[in-house]
Amino acid sequence: MPQDVNAVDGLDPPDLEPPDLDSLDGGSPPEPPGPDRAGLRSRLPELLWLHSMGIVLYWVHDASPGCEKTYQLIDVTAPLAERLVRLARLPVLRSMTRRLLAVLDEVLG
Numbered sequence: 321m322p323q324d325v326n327a328v329d330g331l332d333p334p335d336l337e338p339p340d341l342d343s344l345d346g347g348s349p350p351e352p353p354g355p356d357r358a359g360l361r362s363r364l365p366e367l368l369w370l371h372s373m374g375i376v377l378y379w380v381h382d383a384s385p386g387c388e389k390t391y392q393l394i395d396v397t398a399p400l401a402e403r404l405v406r407l408a409r410l411p412v413l414r415s416m417t418r419r420l421l422a423v424l425d426e427v428l429g
Contacts, residue, residue: 359421360408367424371401 375397379390408417 360405360417363421363424364405368401371397 375390375394378393379387382390384390407413
């Protein structure tokens with residue numbers, strides 16, 4: 321049976337983060353995280369708490385047998401929340417992250 325040419329045994333997957341070229345060539349050190357990343361990082365516990373409270377509110381009103389719909393909601397939204405946190409680091413989504421945090425500031429006072 322021929323060996324799969326795409327399979328690489330014993331190797332870890334590649335690091336998907338691009339290297340910081342300035343710090344590699346002895347240039348200036350990398351800049352600290354900007355206000356976008358720091359803002360999200362500091363607000364993440366509150367955002368995850370709000371997600372949890374939304375699940376609890378849904379659970380309180382869930383009339384499905386064995387709270388089946390609540391478990392489905394958790395199964396769908398937990399990976400989505402994790403993915404959104406990872407995507408918020410991308411420069412393309414920084415303005416959207418700022419807007420989301422501004423909306424939460426306005427609504428939650």
